Structures are given as structure tokens and as C-alpha cells.
Amino acid sequence: MKIARFETFLVPPRWLFLRVETDEGVVGWGEPVVEGRAATVRAAVEELMEALIGADPLRIEDHWQTLTKGGFYRGGPVFASAVAGIDQALWDIHGKVRGAPVHELLGGAVRERVRVYSWIGGDDPAESAEQATAQVEAGLTAVKMNATGPFRFIETRAQVAATVRRAEVVREALGEERDVALDFHGRVSPPMAKRLMAALEEVAPIFVEEPVAPELGHAIAGLIAASPIPIATGERLFSRWEFKPVLDAGVAVVQPDLSHAGGISEVRRIAALAETYGAALAPHCPLGPISLAASLQVAFATPNFLIQEQSLGIHYNVDNDLLDYLVDRSVFSFEDGTIARPTAPGLGIDVDEAAVREASARGHRWRNPIWRDADGAFTEW
Numbered sequence: 001m002k003i004a005r006f007e008t009f010l011v012p013p014r015w016l017f018l019r020v021e022t023d024e025g026v027v028g029w030g031e032p033v034v035e036g037r038a039a040t041v042r043a044a045v046e047e048l049m050e051a052l053i054g055a056d057p058l059r060i061e062d063h064w065q066t067l068t069k070g071g072f073y074r075g076g077p078v079f080a081s082a083v084a085g086i087d088q089a090l091w092d093i094h095g096k097v098r099g100a101p102v103h104e105l106l107g108g109a110v111r112e113r114v115r116v117y118s119w120i121g122g123d124d125p126a127e128s129a130e131q132a133t134a135q136v137e138a139g140l141t142a143v144k145m146n147a148t149g150p151f152r153f154i155e156t157r158a159q160v161a162a163t164v165r166r167a168e169v170v171r172e173a174l175g176e177e178r179d180v181a182l183d184f185h186g187r188v189s190p191p192m193a194k195r196l197m198a199a200l201e202e203v204a205p206i207f208v209e210e211p212v213a214p215e216l217g218h219a220i221a222g223l224i225a226a227s228p229i230p231i232a233t234g235e236r237l238f239s240r241w242e243f244k245p246v247l248d249a250g251v252a253v254v255q256p257d258l259s260h261a262g263g264i265s266e267v268r269r270i271a272a273l274a275e276t277y278g279a280a281l282a283p284h285c286p287l288g289p290i291s292l293a294a295s296l297q298v299a300f301a302t303p304n305f306l307i308q309e310q311s312l313g314i315h316y317n318v319d320n321d322l323l324d325y326l327v328d329r330s331v332f333s334f335e336d337g338t339i340a341r342p343t344a345p346g347l348g349i350d351v352d353e354a355a356v357r358e359a360s361a362r363g364h365r366w367r368n369p370i371w372r373d374a375d376g377a378f379t380e381w
């Protein structure tokens with residue numbers, strides 16, 4: 001069997017899908033995208049796929065090595081995301097050829113259900129408590145929110161108090177038996193991260209995410225020494241080599257994104273690396289259905305899995321949402337805040353190709369916001 005052809009589809013709200021077909025008519029889907037840079041990743045996918053036309057789709061590891069290391073200039077979000085989507089599509093094909101869901105090819109299921117969390121509050125956490133209550137009513141047992149809006153290098157006492165108050169109100173809405181994750185979104189400076197984490201101790205979040213921007217990862221060890229709150233990071237780290245320093249620093253939870261960090265092959269290895277540090281895996285996934293399906297396949301086969309992000313109703317999903325490109329939407333049904341183990345071959349989803357083609361005719365031009373401080377200077381979004 002050989003890889004015969006491929007197509008990419010730029011679909012709203014902000015995604016890129018990849019369809020790979022073999023000479024025997026087996027089709028695999030992947031989701032290679034960097035949010036806001038979909039067209040750039042599309043170009044990288046087209047360049048990388050040149051080497052795969054005519055190749056055996058089942059030699060996934062060999063392709064992963066060649067795609068990742070075969071270019072003298074390597075690494076970074078664009079290449080790693082392009083490889084991630086290709087890797088997902090090849091695993092989808094592999095599963096369909098073997099008649100098995102991918103998690104069975106990864107060693108078999110280690111759990112029957114996967115706990116998920118939903119986003120609340122959008123970019124501005126103002127209405128978070130109301131939304132937390134709605135998620136509890138929908139059966140979710142965990143939510144995530146941005147802890148702050150734009151946050152200055154050293155913030156006022158009032159801003160710190162407002163941040164803590166919002167988190168407290170959400171904690172009150174959730175009760176003691178559910179969890180809230182607080183995403184600092186790389187917006188917070190190292191000194192303010194230290195101050196905020198101390199102030200948030202009583203809220204007892206399941207974790208604080210990206211306490212500082214990824215290039216300031218060397219500041220994480222100090223934050224861990226100063227706070228009992230578990231720290232999670234990794235949505236902007238792209239390989240096991242990039243995760244090793246934050247694991248050395250002592251993070252509790254790694255959050256590789258299945259569409260950014262080299263796909264199923266590499267996230268599986270990042271999880272195993274994390275296991276050697278006593279750390280857990282919580283795949284990042286604010287993206288589309290193929291990315292979530294790939295995340296779930298890893299989650300079902302990974303012993304040190306903690307919780308799965310998913311994007312249903314997320315603030316980015318304005319024109320289209322998570323379920324719009326699926327034939328059978330029940331594969332992502334929640335029950336008691338969990339998703340059941342998928343049993344269909346490959347990634348376990350049936351992509352609605354007609355809907356994808358129709359939406360790709362519209363496409364999208366999603367870009368992340370650029371935030372500015374009161375004095376007009378750039379500030380982290």
C-alpha cells in the first residue's frame with residue numbers, strides 16, 4: 001500500500017484539516033494547524049508531503065524521524081504542527097487498515113472513560129461564575145478559565161484582589177468536589193506569578209497553567225519552590241526535548257497539544273518521559289474534532305493521563321463548533337463530565353467530508369488579538 005494523494009482544507013472557525021488517501025482508497029485525517037498561522041502550516045504540510053507520496057503509510061515512525069530531522073533546519077511550532085497533522089492521518093490510516101482504534105495499537109486501553117474539562121469566561125473572566133454554574137448543570141466536573149485579563153509587569157493590589165475574587169467565586173460555584181484550572185496564559189510576569197500563586201492558594205486550583213511565557217521556563221523552578229499549587233505547561237512546547245527542562249524544573253502536569261507537538265507519536269513519548277518524573281499528561285486541545293480524537297486515543301492508552309481539554313462552545317468557535325464536521329456527533333458525548341472509549345477504527349471519528357468541503361470554500365482568516373496596555377505598548381494576550 002502506498003500514499004497516493006493528499007488535500008488540505010482551511011475550515012472555520014480557525015482550523016486546518018489534512019486528508020491523506022492511499023492507492024487502496026483508505027483515507028486518514030489529521031489536523032495540522034497553528035492558531036493564527038494556518039496558511040503557513042498548510043505550506044509546510046505541502047512541502048513535507050512531497051516526500052511521502054508513494055511511501056508506505058504504515059511506516060509511521062520512519063516517516064516521523066525523516067519529517068522531523070530530515071531538514072537541516074528543524075523544530076519550532078510550524079514544522080512540529082505540520083508533522084503532527086501528518087502523523088495523526090497516518091495513525092488513522094493504520095487503525096483503519098488493522099480494523100482497530102489507535103489506542104489498541106498503542107498497547108490497549110488503560111481506562112474506559114476520559115475526564116474532560118470545559119472553558120469558561122473567554123478572554124475576559126468577568127462572567128466566569130455564571131458560566132461555571134452552567135457547566136456544572138451540564139454535568140462537567142472541571143472547568144478552566146483565564147485567571148486574568150491583560151496584566152501589567154507589576155500589577156496593583158486591586159487587580160490582584162480582583163483576580164483572586166473571580167477565582168473564589170468560581171470555586172464557590174463549583175463546590176469542593178469539582179475542579180477549576182487557572183490559565184495564566186503566559187500573560188503574567190515572574191514576580192507577579194509568584195504573588196498571584198500565593199494569593200490563590202486557598203482556591204486550590206487543580207493546576208495553574210503557563211504561569212509565565214514559554215521562553216521564561218527557567219523561572220518555573222522558583223515558582224514551584226514557592227507554591228503548593230501544581231503547575232502545568234506545554235501548549236507552546238513542541239517535542240520531548242523541549243519538555244525535558246520544565247520536567248527537570250518540577251512541573252506537575254505536561255500539556256502537549258496533539259496538533260502541535262509532533263502528533264500521536266511524540267505526545268505518547270512526552271507522556272512516557274513525564275512518567276519518569278512522576279508528572280501527569282493533560283493534552284491541550286482548544287482545536288477541532290480531529291485534534292480531540294487524536295488526544296483521546298492517547299488518553300485511553302496512557303497510564304499517567306490526568307484530564308483532557310476540549311473546545312465545545314469555546315469562545316473561539318463562533319461560526320462553527322467542535323461537532324460540525326462529524327457524521328456521528330455522539331462520539332464526543334459527555335456523561336458525568338467524561339467521554340466513553342471510542343471503538344471505531346483509526347481515530348474513532350467519521351469526518352463529514354461534504355461539510356468540510358463546503359466550509360473550506362468559505363475558509364477563514366482567524367488571527368489572535370493584539371493587546372495593548374493603557375500607555376499603548378504591546379502586552380501579552
Ligand SMILES: [Mg+2]
Pocket residue numbers: 183185209210235
Ligand atoms: Mg493555555
